[in-house]
Amino acid sequence: METTERNRFRELLDELRSDLRNQLGELGANPDEDSLETGDFDFGFADSAQSTAERGKVLALIDRLRGQLREVERALRKIEDGTYGLCERCGQPINNERLEALPYSTLCVSCKQKESA
Numbered sequence: 842m843e844t845t846e847r848n849r850f851r852e853l854l855d856e857l858r859s860d861l862r863n864q865l866g867e868l869g870a871n872p873d874e875d876s877l878e879t880g881d882f883d884f885g886f887a888d889s890a891q892s893t894a895e896r897g898k899v900l901a902l903i904d905r906l907r908g909q910l911r912e913v914e915r916a917l918r919k920i921e922d923g924t925y926g927l928c929e930r931c932g933q934p935i936n937n938e939r940l941e942a943l944p945y946s947t948l949c950v951s952c953k954q955k956e957s958a
């Protein structure tokens with residue numbers, strides 16, 4: 842991958858990363874911790890039944906955002922070590938359209954299809 846392209850993807854990933862960290866911060870989660878200290882959470886819901894349901898939703902969202910953040914950080918490390926844009930399974934370059942759509946893709950289209958098949 843050319844340097845200019847790599848820099849562009851790095852910018853995309855950087856933006857994604859700050860975006861995800863902001864979202865996690867707004868939800869009251871520490872982006873740098875993997876496990877949730879549920880005891881530290883205070884979502885400020887007065888009704889306890891609603892609170893439990895809402896809390897479940899928020900925790901699921903936090904989990905998803907954290908997963909994405911890990912992927913983005915991994916992609917950024919791959920940019921640094923020069924393996925970014927290569928399929929982790931077959932080692933072939935992942936096409937740019939796919940990377941544009943999902944900058945932290947780790948598999949090429951055909952490996953991804955095999956995986957989900």
Ligand SMILES: [Zn+2]
Nearest residue numbers: 928931949952
């Ligand atoms: Zn592949």
